[in-house]
Amino acid sequence: MQVTHEARGAVIALRGELDFESVVQLEEAGATELARGRDAGPVVVDCAALSFCDSSGVGTLLRLFQELAAQQRVLRLGAVPHSVVRLFTQTGLDQVFAVYKDVDEALTAGTRQRDGVAAHVDEPPRPKGRQVI
Known part of the structure; x- marks a missing residue:
């Protein structure tokens, strides 16, 4: 796992498996980001570079999403493998997580220029696929 910072936000790059044994690294990176305010x-x-994600990985992402939301910040996911997107769709989390084709798109999402200053405004994820009537 690698964490980088740039003007548009922080990037936590995952590699390999996000499972029971490795979520502690994401939890630590998340705690550091939360401390930034x-x-x-x-x-x-x-x-x-994520090859696998189990329920503990999903749970950790969900907790980070909630903790960032409490700070009025957002969590975005970029370049999510098809198998993980399928997991999100099956569990309904595709309605929670904002998923983008790559990191650059995720960093620029919700940004608009206003008086020369970028303002971050995220819209809630749009429903995909099925609708409940």
Whole structure:
């Protein structure tokens, strides 16, 4: 796992498996980002090198999402493998997590220029696929 910071937000790059044995690293990275406070901007989790994610990984991502939301910050996921997207869809978490095709798109999402200053405004994830009537 590698964490980088740039003007548009923080990026936590995951590698390998996100499971019971490895979630502690994501928890530590998340705690560090939370300590930076509400003005630190969005947190993007780069999943391009993620090969597997189990329920403990999903739970850790969900807790980080909730903790960031409490600070009025957002969690975005970039380059999520198809198998993980399928897991999110099956569990309904595709309605919770904002998933983008890559990290750059995730970093620039919800950003608009206003008087030369970027303002972050995330919209709730749009429903995909099925609708409940």
